[in-house]
Amino acid sequence: MSNTLRFWLIWFGFLLLIDVLFPFFLLAGIPHAKGSFLFWTCWTLLAIGSMFVIFLRWRDAPTADEG
């Protein structure tokens, strides 16, 4: 497993962790759209942005596949 893959797996694991922990434990006392709703909106944009960072680097291969 490459270091890049390891980094992104840890990053997405972290995102997944806060996806559950923040609303259930930190935002439980905020009965307002600025609580969990805003959190999940920002969280989604962050996750989507991370995916764009990964796949925008992809390119069609200049040479034929090996193997």
Place this chain on the structure above:
Amino acid sequence: MGETFYPWMILAIYAALGIAVAAVARQQMGAGMNEFFLANRQLGGIVSALSYAATTYSAFMMVGLAGLTYKLGVGAFGFEVTYLCGLALVVFFGPRFWLVGRRFDYLTHAQLLADRYQSRAVGIISALLCLVFLIPYAAIQLMGIGYLLAGVSQGSVGLVAAMILATVLAVIWSNMAGLRSVAWTDALQAVIMLVSSVITLCFMVYRGFGGFAEFFARMNRDIPELLSGPGLFKFNVFVGLALPWLFFSISNPQVTQRLFVPQSVKAFKQMIGGFLVFGFLYTLVSVFWGFGARLLIPDLQSADLATPALLALPIIPRLIAVIVMVGILSAAISTIDSILLSLSSMAARDILKAGFAAGMTEASELRLGKLIIPILAVVFFVFAYWAAGKSGLAFMIAPLASAASAGLLMAVPAIVGAFFWRRATAAGALGSMLGGSIVVLILQLTGTKPLGVWPGVWGLAAGILLYIAISLFTQAPAEKAEEFIGYLEKNLQKYRFI
């Protein structure tokens, strides 16, 4: 005339338009299994993105998710965006599916598993899992259509008539040109789904509340319990619903098959990017519908009626409501026809050909696949008809969808291991799929949730343990593992895949 005429007229236009698009797609169709079921791996990026979105987003969104938001609040939003961000798995696994699909000419993920583990049994069991667990999932699409059309048309289109219409259209569009007609009609339907739902949202927010500021103010004032923390979701319910959906993109065959079809890396990027943008917008709209319905019609007997009741309100113009009805019909049919196509390819290749007729010609295999499509459609319809007569939480659309996904989750250890673990074995893959599925089925059928944890979570835990433990004590197909994983290691970097 208007009350009965409008819905049927719009439905007729929709059906005619879809058939015309499918007919154009048919003119480009070549011969063979790859052509029929994978559009010869030559789909462009925009069509792939819209088709991926239409396949993934079903009647569940506008009916089920809106209903779940209505009932349990903001946690429904969290659960759905957790699924959306599960697309990170496509960023990791998609390129791997795509590369080996081209290299080894795979048609389905069951075929991939059978070849990687050098075991026909692995392919057969994987395909059977998909068949068993996708039947309720496809059936709920029909139920969603039934609820919705009956509600919006105020009875002029009955529940059973709506389900029959959807079944027939799905069969026609699947059969006309296979994935080409499905993808093209999906693309058309995705546009209808998004545009009609956004227009309705605008009518709801501006006519019902006077604008977004007042809409949010009413949410904060009138339903604070649905906004606090995860809303009325319990922790175990949230995890139990979200976990199967998180892995949806690599466990559901109608979605994994999409990973084989982009014609280039550029098309693959467009597919993922387009889907993410579409998904985020569509999720927001569905959730807003749920909150809006809760504020405007707070006393519904069933949460699944939130959308039909919302569309029946006078603030939504009749014509718009009928177009939205078609949008949701589109969402459901585009999911059903993709499932029909995937399952028929699995039944033909991974079960019947691999299991009983290895010498079958490609032409016979294709004929068989096409024959299976209407048979499966009838099975979906019968299940939907039966389930639509039930009531209670177990038959709410969202939990039923998640229960189906929980079963499909059992292939995930074998799929992940296929790409990364050379030591993995066929016995381990079989043990995890069968053991995990048995755990899920027993818990689902008995309605048991040990420690309050949902069946999918227990099934996945059992599946992972069995996969690792059995693999460590059995013989791995070393040569194939090296060929498969070695090929990926050599070629991933070339495309800058990670």
